[in-house]
Amino acid sequence: MIEANALTKRYGATTAVDQLTFTAHAGRVTGFLGPNGAGKSTTMRLVLGLDTPDAGTVLVDGVPYRRLKDPLRTVGAMLDATWRHPGRSGRNHLRWLAAANGLPDRRVDEVLALVGLTSVAGKRVQQYSLGMQQRLGIAAALLGDPRVLLFDEPVNGLDPEGMAWIRELLHTLAAEGRTVFVSSHLLPEMAQTAQDLVVIGRGRLIYQGTMDDFVARTSEHGVRVRTPHAERLRAALTGQAEFTETGDVFVVSGLDSDRIGQLAFDAGATLHELSPISGTLEQAYLDLTREAVEFTGAEATR
Numbered sequence: 001m002i003e004a005n006a007l008t009k010r011y012g013a014t015t016a017v018d019q020l021t022f023t024a025h026a027g028r029v030t031g032f033l034g035p036n037g038a039g040k041s042t043t044m045r046l047v048l049g050l051d052t053p054d055a056g057t058v059l060v061d062g063v064p065y066r067r068l069k070d071p072l073r074t075v076g077a078m079l080d081a082t083w084r085h086p087g088r089s090g091r092n093h094l095r096w097l098a099a100a101n102g103l104p105d106r107r108v109d110e111v112l113a114l115v116g117l118t119s120v121a122g123k124r125v126q127q128y129s130l131g132m133q134q135r136l137g138i139a140a141a142l143l144g145d146p147r148v149l150l151f152d153e154p155v156n157g158l159d160p161e162g163m164a165w166i167r168e169l170l171h172t173l174a175a176e177g178r179t180v181f182v183s184s185h186l187l188p189e190m191a192q193t194a195q196d197l198v199v200i201g202r203g204r205l206i207y208q209g210t211m212d213d214f215v216a217r218t219s220e221h222g223v224r225v226r227t228p229h230a231e232r233l234r235a236a237l238t239g240q241a242e243f244t245e246t247g248d249v250f251v252v253s254g255l256d257s258d259r260i261g262q263l264a265f266d267a268g269a270t271l272h273e274l275s276p277i278s279g280t281l282e283q284a285y286l287d288l289t290r291e292a293v294e295f296t297g298a299e300a301t302r
């Protein structure tokens with residue numbers, strides 16, 4: 001479990017993390033979302049004791065990182081997958097990490113197998129593709145068999161196969177009872193990966209809860225209806241619900257599909273389609289973060 005309580009970090013005049021309180025639970029994949037500059041990387045660094053908070057606390061399985069007796073056995077992280085040790089092989093990189101942290105050498109081969117790098121373990125990391133570097137970063141995070149895992153943008157630059165592999169791995173790690181805390185800018189990918197969400201904007205919490213509840217908040221709800229009898233349907237819906245009309249397609253909000261079907265039937269309007277529109281993570285996210293976006297599109301393109 002990761003528990004942040006009123007966590008605050010300032011850099012000069014910038015408050016990167018502002019009174020942030022959230023919990024990432026064991027046995028769940030928690031997605032960490034926020035616009036650029038919202039404070040995600042800073043938060044992850046605070047969790048890992050790489051930075052000191054100005055106020056508040058963050059605990060990893062009940063203990064501040066710096067007081068953990070065996071940090072690598074408690075928490076593993078992949079913050080910057082492109083960091084590498086030029087000239088060293090993947091296996092030697094992990095051996096070096098294991099030795100520095102008092103972990104058994106045999107664990108190196110176990111994690112190499114776990115991430116599918118056994119056959120290239122002797123190759124120099126310089127020659128690794130981005131996908132292989134990501135896998136090596138994940139292997140390093142898993143080295144101490146930790147209960148808590150943090151991944152910053154683990155699918156960045158990966159092909160669909162690589163993304164599917166990471167998704168599967170994160171699900172497995174959570175199913176084993178671990179806490180998995182992961183940031184990503186790829187919302188459709190996150191929608192398939194995370195069960196819980198922590199969303200921040202300008203360093204502050206704007207949502208904490210389940211993915212399902214978050215998506216249910218979206219304004220993109222309604223029912224799509226297609227009819228050759230637009231006039232009859234329009235008359236039936238007027239005063240009963242809000243709707244938009246484009247050709248023979250109506251998008252109705254405020255009534256469920258059972259009720260719309262009944263109204264259409266009573267009005268003698270044949271329906272060729274009656275389908276609820278479910279919200280997407282992307283829509284819910286855009287709705288919620290609109291005001292919290294630090295750099296608007298206009299500013300970002302300057």
Ligand SMILES: Nc1ncnc2c1ncn2[C@@H]1O[C@H](COP(=O)(O)OP(=O)(O)OP(=O)(O)O)[C@@H](O)[C@H]1O
Pocket residue numbers: 011014015016034035036037038039040041042043
């Ligand atoms: N070492 C630092 N010195 C000064 N300012 C910093 C430092 N690290 C972060 N910041 C500032 O703190 C804010 C939060 O940055 P952070 O990198 O945590 O955001 P982020 O959500 O990870 O962004 P991105 O999605 O772009 O990676 C930004 O305004 C950033 O410029």
